[in-house]
Amino acid sequence: MKKLIFAVVFFASVAGAQDLKLWYEKPAAEWVEALPVGNGRLAAMVFGGTENERIQLNEGTLWAGGPYDPSSPEALEALPEARRLIFAGQYRDAHDLIGWKMMARPLEQMQYEPVGDLKLSFPGHAAMTGYRRELDLDTAVVKVSYTAGGARFVREIFSSPVDQVIVIHFTADTPGRINFTATMATPQQATVEAQPPATLLLRGVNGDSRGIKGALKFEARVRVLTQGGKTTAEKRSVAVSGADSATLLIAAATSYKNYKDVSGDPEALTQAYLAKAGRKTFETLLRDHVAEHQRLFRRVALDLGVTDAAKLPTDQRIARFASGDDPQLAALYFQFGRYLLISSSRPGGQPVTLQGLWNESMNPPWDSKYTININTEMNYWPAEPTNLGECVEPLIQMVRELVEPGSRTARVNWGASGWVCHHNTDLWRGTAPIDGPNWGFWPMGGAWLCDHLWEHYEFGRDKAYLANVYPVMKGAAQFFLDTLVEEPKHQWLVTCPSLSPENKHAGGASVCAGPTMDMEILRDLFNHCIAAAEILGIDNDFRARVAATRDRLAPLQIGTAGQLQEWLEDWDLQAPEIHHRHVSHLYAVFPSNQITPLTPDLFAAARESLRIRGDAGPGWSLAWKVNLWAHMYDAEHAYKVLTMLLCPEHTLPNLLDSAPPFQIDANFGGPSGITEMLLQSDMTEPSTINQQPTAIARLHLLPALPKAWPTGKVTGLRARGGFEVDMRWKDGKLEEATIRNINGAACKVRYAENVVDLEAKAGSAVVLDGALKTKRWY
Ligand code: FUC
Secondary structure: OHHHHHHHHHHHHHHHHHHOEEEEOOOOOOHHHOEEEEOOOEEEEEOOOOOEEEEEEEEOOOEOOOOOOOOOOHHHHHHHHHHHHHHOOOHHHHHHHHHHHHOOOOOOOOOEOOOEEEEEEOOOOOOOEEEEEEEEOOOOEEEEEEEEOOEEEEEEEEEOOOOOOEEEEEEEOOOOOEEEEEEEEOOOEEEEEEEOOOEEEEEEEOOOEOOEOOOOEEEEEEEEEEEOOEEEEEOOEEEEEEEOEEEEEEEEEEOOOEOOEOOOOHHHHHHHHHHHHHOOOHHHHHHHHHHHHHHHHOOOEEEOOOOHHHHOOHHHHHHHHHHOOOHHHHHHHHHHHHHHHHHHOOOOOOOOEOOEOOOOOOOOHHHHOEEOOOHHHHHOOOOOOOOOHHHHHHHHHHHHHHHHHHHHHHHHHHOOOOOOOOOEEOOOOOOOOOOOHHHHOOOOHHHHHHHHHHHHHHHHOOHHHHHHHHHHHHHHHHHHHHHOEEOOOOOOEEOOOEOOOOOOOOOOOOOEOOOHHHHHHHHHHHHHHHHHHHHHOOOHHHHHHHHHHHOOEOOOOEOOOOOEOOOOOOOHHHOOOOOOOOOHHHHHOOOOOOOOOOOHHHHHHHHHHHHHHOOOOOHHHHHHHHHHHHHOOOHHHHHHHHHHHOOOOOEOOOOOEOOOOOOOHHHHHHHHHHHHHHEEEEOOOHHHOOOOOOOOEEEEEOOOOOOOOOOEEEEEEEEOOOEEEEEEEEOOEEEEEEEEEOOOOOEEEEEOOEEEEEOOOOOOEEEEEOOOOEEEEO
């Protein structure tokens, strides 16, 4: 019997692991087909060529420029006039004045840049058969295999978070058949040299940008280790001939220490990484890498059912996903998002950029930086619910670092205390308004990021952590206590100037006073500050001031079309782009929870706004709408938008989002949408949206389960309040749910029409049946 159980478990786990592969029958012809690996700092796109392999390398701190101060002293002088023009309805004039006087210097921020390429040539491998290229999400290893000249070759590539090197291992089924030449190329100002006996060295400086001098040094070192054969290092290449196997260790580092200190030593760092990794065998490097990856990755398993479609190569599956018979592709896409987060956002590294860690260009779209009016936040939506709380750490650290430059921008540009960050930031933590008034004059980016500080507390309930980040949240709130102004009609307190992200209103510009999203973000920021101060037992006076200010914010309004108004005025149907890609005012539905069925009028109005906006948009916009329809409990609509996202128009063959050429946000927003279809949680009593969050967590099981996933199971999802949830369902109905209480908080659990209250000790778990009746505690 024991043997039988073992065999079943073994086969189940092997089958599970096999399901989690992206695979292809030919090498990547272009960058957007290559496969990403990363350890949160060091990343590569692997093309899998047979005669010529390209490994495109990135290091998370290699950006253009150096420490700089973008604040603009002229801005403050223009502020009263900009406000006057806006309240007088002279939006175009306000726009011109803001563009002329109030924007950052320089007007744009710094780019995320590539390190360069490792190029490998394999003579005689152009003619080959039996090719396969795969990325195994469960091990975080890319594998390329094929037969050439009568031998079977296998290449394995991974980026180890344990050893801080990228490892490439070459084997063949016949001894003495490993022959290749390695060299490096880069678009950076850099030199490449081969150092005997077997090292390639790329050494350079980062780019100047927009008048800011490149201040970083960087190095990439490749060490070639072989078994058998001969290795020669000459000029700019290392050649291996007749080896039985070979291992390449790639290290890279820059002189970046933090956003104001560039005095690091990339030479010492890369040498130390190589020395440490060089002492391990390939097998040990691989084992340690896989163990660390699986520590995070295996916390969540999702099974939505498997059909024969799962046997096809991944690119073919994307093309036919909308036909509806490949539920496993949705599970693969979900786990790919978790894989990308683990690979691009680990403690000590930088947060996920618009392209994660993966960028080949010196001038990538939107500089591959941090657009914080939706994109960066979306990157982190699935982190806590899919049990990757540690991966949020780089984002939290970035927000901490925004306080100092953001205080300067608050003081210089706005004459205010506290700190502010507008719609973008970069490695150097730029906080001033950039690009132009239509996009950049939005002082809410930092405030929105503060949601993630609070969320990390709600999921983890760690008071020491809360005490650490509370001053950051408080500083963000202080800026608004100083800068909110009374609008003349109702004397509501509003932001001004601001805008509803990137959307022009009927007044002919984007700039305006008190757009709905600002009021929603502020309600959250203020409520979270009040709740945090209460939990920490501090700041009574400040709490009272914040509450009084919150109560005077402009309310959510329903317009004549029955929609939730995007602006203070009922402009929605006259706006030039009623199908605009941003759905900013629906922030109150998701990621916030200010609008739910407990606020029925607003809930209906938000639904109407979502309907009017339509489904189309770039990948991230579709991804947001999957989450929104899930929160409208409209499973079929959420699923329909998911099929629009997971199709060749929006998803590249390598499953990355195709916002031309590539932007990573939908790869996180999409998996977040799948999660929100299966489990939603909040800590608020939304019937009193102006009140602070209560301590009761509400868990909603299978709130938007589509017909396409009738039978399935999920384990390890997290809920606010500190819970871990497993669920099993059949024929569209919940069969069993297990709720593990990590921190001992009470919760209400809802499934369909049933609601139960659970009171449990920390560390206990309850198993519920499909009617939410307790089956057992343990
Ligand atoms: C936002 C979007 C754009 C793009 C950019 C990076 O500003 O409106 O579509 O995704 O971010």
